[in-house]
Amino acid sequence: MLATAIRTAAASHRISAIPIGRLEMTTALAALERIGLVLSLERDATVFFEGGDAKSYFKVSRGIIRNCTLLSDGRRFISDFYLSGNFFGLTGEGQNLCSAEAVTAVTLVRWTRKSVAGLAERHPGVAKCLRLMVNDDIAAAQEHMLLLGRKDATEKVASFLLMMADRGGDSHRASLPMTRLDIADYLGLTIETVSRTVTELRSRRLIRLQDSHDVVLVNRGAIEELANAA
Amino acid sequence: MLATAIRTAAASHRISAIPIGRLEMTTALAALERIGLVLSLERDATVFFEGGDAKSYFKVSRGIIRNCTLLSDGRRFISDFYLSGNFFGLTGEGQNLCSAEAVTAVTLVRWTRKSVAGLAERHPGVAKCLRLMVNDDIAAAQEHMLLLGRKDATEKVASFLLMMADRGGDSHRASLPMTRLDIADYLGLTIETVSRTVTELRSRRLIRLQDSHDVVLVNRGAIEELANAA
DNA sequence: CGTTATTTTGATATACTTCAATAGGGGTGG
DNA sequence: CCACCCCTATTGAAGTATATCAAAATAACG
Numbered sequence: 001m002l003a004t005a006i007r008t009a010a011a012s013h014r015i016s017a018i019p020i021g022r023l024e025m026t027t028a029l030a031a032l033e034r035i036g037l038v039l040s041l042e043r044d045a046t047v048f049f050e051g052g053d054a055k056s057y058f059k060v061s062r063g064i065i066r067n068c069t070l071l072s073d074g075r076r077f078i079s080d081f082y083l084s085g086n087f088f089g090l091t092g093e094g095q096n097l098c099s100a101e102a103v104t105a106v107t108l109v110r111w112t113r114k115s116v117a118g119l120a121e122r123h124p125g126v127a128k129c130l131r132l133m134v135n136d137d138i139a140a141a142q143e144h145m146l147l148l149g150r151k152d153a154t155e156k157v158a159s160f161l162l163m164m165a166d167r168g169g170d171s172h173r174a175s176l177p178m179t180r181l182d183i184a185d186y187l188g189l190t191i192e193t194v195s196r197t198v199t200e201l202r203s204r205r206l207i208r209l210q211d212s213h214d215v216v217l218v219n220r221g222a223i224e225e226l227a228n229a230a
Numbered sequence: 231m232l233a234t235a236i237r238t239a240a241a242s243h244r245i246s247a248i249p250i251g252r253l254e255m256t257t258a259l260a261a262l263e264r265i266g267l268v269l270s271l272e273r274d275a276t277v278f279f280e281g282g283d284a285k286s287y288f289k290v291s292r293g294i295i296r297n298c299t300l301l302s303d304g305r306r307f308i309s310d311f312y313l314s315g316n317f318f319g320l321t322g323e324g325q326n327l328c329s330a331e332a333v334t335a336v337t338l339v340r341w342t343r344k345s346v347a348g349l350a351e352r353h354p355g356v357a358k359c360l361r362l363m364v365n366d367d368i369a370a371a372q373e374h375m376l377l378l379g380r381k382d383a384t385e386k387v388a389s390f391l392l393m394m395a396d397r398g399g400d401s402h403r404a405s406l407p408m409t410r411l412d413i414a415d416y417l418g419l420t421i422e423t424v425s426r427t428v429t430e431l432r433s434r435r436l437i438r439l440q441d442s443h444d445v446v447l448v449n450r451g452a453i454e455e456l457a458n459a460a
Numbered sequence: 461c462g463t464t465a466t467t468t469t470g471a472t473a474t475a476c477t478t479c480a481a482t483a484g485g486g487g488t489g490g
Numbered sequence: 491c492c493a494c495c496c497c498t499a500t501t502g503a504a505g506t507a508t509a510t511c512a513a514a515a516t517a518a519c520g
Binding site: 420423 | 507508509510516517
């Protein structure tokens with residue numbers, strides 16, 4: 001189970017470089033397979049709280065997770081979404097840096113940090129895989145910061161659509177299971193601005209909406225130009 | 231030399247938890263001491279370029295470094311500053327995620343990734359120290375994203391002053407060696423807005439300026455309230 | 461001491477937010 | 491099956507925070 005899990009993760013776009021020998025890893029991880037616990041959660045359930053003890057690593061088997069933080073007056077920010085195949089909870093030695101919530105109903109696999117740490121110690125391949133996943137999270141954060149700090153609404157939404165398309169199976173279709181509020185809190189905008197921007201892209205025939213959560217990138221090239229990828 | 235270097239890093243606020251036995255680490259690092267190369271750079275010199283091969287780890291001995299990325303039209307974003315004692319270049323397996331430039335004249339220590347990786351393999355204490363430093367970078371990125379995505383100009387500037395004060399020696403004084411443009415590019419604002427916001431804080435008697443690069447936090451409590459720390 | 465870079469201040473413009481209303485979609489119960 | 495409700499998304503009108511454009515003041519530098 002975990003062998004499959006980590007292989008999937010390594011194959012996902014979020015692992016930037018081909019990491020390590022598959023055989024090595026599969027062998028290493030076979031040991032951990034039976035200690036990963038499966039859990040299912042309803043939409044909007046909390047996986048863990050910001051500030052709580054970081055005790056576990058998770059993998060998304062099905063559904064989607066959001067990592068979010070709140071300001072005292074209720075303003076919310078979403079630092080990342082984790083899709084099926086992605087690992088999360090890797091960061092935050094000691095305390096969780098943000099809370100994790102189920103955007104949709106989800107199935108997760110959970111491992112204790114202790115057991116993963118033990119495995120990583122015995123198997124350098126596992127350690128390397130974890131390092132690569134953390135690295136991908138950092139790369140994502142860097143790009144996200146650039147987006148938040150220096151991109152306008154159109155660039156933000158275009159970037160988001162491209163990211164979701166790339167993380168899904170089809171580079172010309174973005175599935176958006178989250179609400180406009182989630183998207184707004186990820187992009188540092190309001191729902192109204194997100195909505196208006198999507199409408200604008202649609203009226204320019206760059207995208208087509210099957211419904212509000214399923215976007216076809218009709219002209220991906222033009223969207224890439226708008227996104228202003230660094 | 232490196233022993234001192236890493237000890238300093240571990241002592242700095244950027245290492246969130248007391249990491250590992252000092253003795254263990256000092257012993258481990260003694261071996262690396264002689265392979266760290268010292269280099270000095272002028273103000274505005276580039277340490278490494280975004281997209282270039284990530285070949286080295288660095289420690290700032292003196293001065294300050296900015297990590298920045300550019301959009302195609304010249305908009306710039308600064309993801310982090312590294313002050314004396316901080317390590318950088320730890321992230322970006324393979325390619326550098328952003329370029330690193332000298333904000334002031336700097337003295338750096340450089341190690342090849344290979345040599346550090348080798349040391350980390352032989353000495354778990356070193357590996358752990360590196361992990362903790364990467365973790366601190368992630369925590370900083372998380373907070374930075376929240377700031378960029380959901381804070382207004384006053385909150386941004388107040389947060390920045392507090393961060394700089396905390397990273398310096400004196401919690402009631404922020405030394406700002408960088409220009410207003412650097413600050414603006416870090417906060418996702420313009421120089422004019424940064425300047426106006428600083429003026430506003432000054433006229434409210436929350437801060438006092440020795441000169442534009444040396445800020446006394448007269449009323450730190452009030453600034454903390456304004457900063458709206460999560 | 462003049463020259464240039466940086467910072468501050470001022471006036472105006474605008475992108476995005478806020479407030480408000482309408483429209484769509486999905487489920488439930490009558 | 492339709493009517494109703496709730497939740498989400500869209501659209502509209504007005505307000506505001508921040509950007510932009512422009513100039514003055516201050517600091518840094520040779």
